[in-house]
Amino acid sequence: MKKDLNQKLIALIEYYNLMNANYLLSNSPIKRNIYNSQNIFTGSKTEKLDKLKKKIQSIKNCELKKSAKNLVFSDGNINSKIMLIGEGPGANEDIEGKPFVGRAGKLLNKMLESIKLNREKVYISNVVNYRPPENRKPTEEEMQRYLPYLISHIEIIKPKILVLLGSTALNALIGNEIVISKARGRWIQKKIASIEVWVIATFHPAFLMRQPDQKKFAWIDLKMIREKSKTLKL
Secondary structure, eight states, X not given: OHHHHHHHHHHHHHHHHTSOHHHHHOSSOOOTTOOOOOOOOOSSHHHHHHHHHHHHHTOOSOHHHHHXXXXXXXXXXXXXXXXXXXXXXXXXXXXXXXXXXXHHHHHHHHHHHTTTOOTTTSEEEESSSSOOGGGOOOOHHHXXXXXXXXXXXXXXXXXXXXXXXXXXXXXXXTOSSSOHHHHTTOOEEEEETTEEEEEEEEOOHHHHHHOGGGHHHHHHHHHHHHHHHHHTTO
16 A cells, blocks of 8 residues: 555656646646646757657656557657647557557558648657557546646647647547537647647547548548648748
8 A cells, every 4th residue: 555655656746747836836726728838858859859758768657658568759750830649559659669650540641641741741649658558548647647748749849730639639638528529620729838839639540440431520620730731831
């Protein structure tokens, strides 16, 4: 029992070290859709990403990390103004250490190509950086644990457009008040840490493989991303 309490305490300390202490001293409740940053990473964008990656690798007592083969950090162009957030690594991603390299990744590539984008023109990461066992969804606790790292990741990349692929990414960054089928296809301008970003949710490629009739809605979302990119002159 004492060991379990110590592990939980360590996890809480790690979590709050990445959050602004002002929230802990405030009488206002903490909400998931309120973001802050301590700007704990310095240097060039590449150096900041390297420091963030090492910070994630140093996480203690994480069951996801214990069962995974590799950290799956990101893929794509670090200078892109379009950032995609998925759910978490699958089996292929765990082996290769890159997001979206399996069947869902191939579909994502086709989705990007349909609006004249590719992995060299976007930046891709996930809500959690280690594979959940049996490819299950990350738990609420796991999402909350990795949320500060994800927020730092977004702040370092500084995208103008943030694409949330699926319900897990939607729930992590927007909340679970609305389901993906109702949230998709709508632009939200949001402040995350120190940046303002246009956010849109769409279906995860893995979901589209199971429900191909929903691809017509994903195509609408993709066209919206294409038009917003033109409007913002990205």
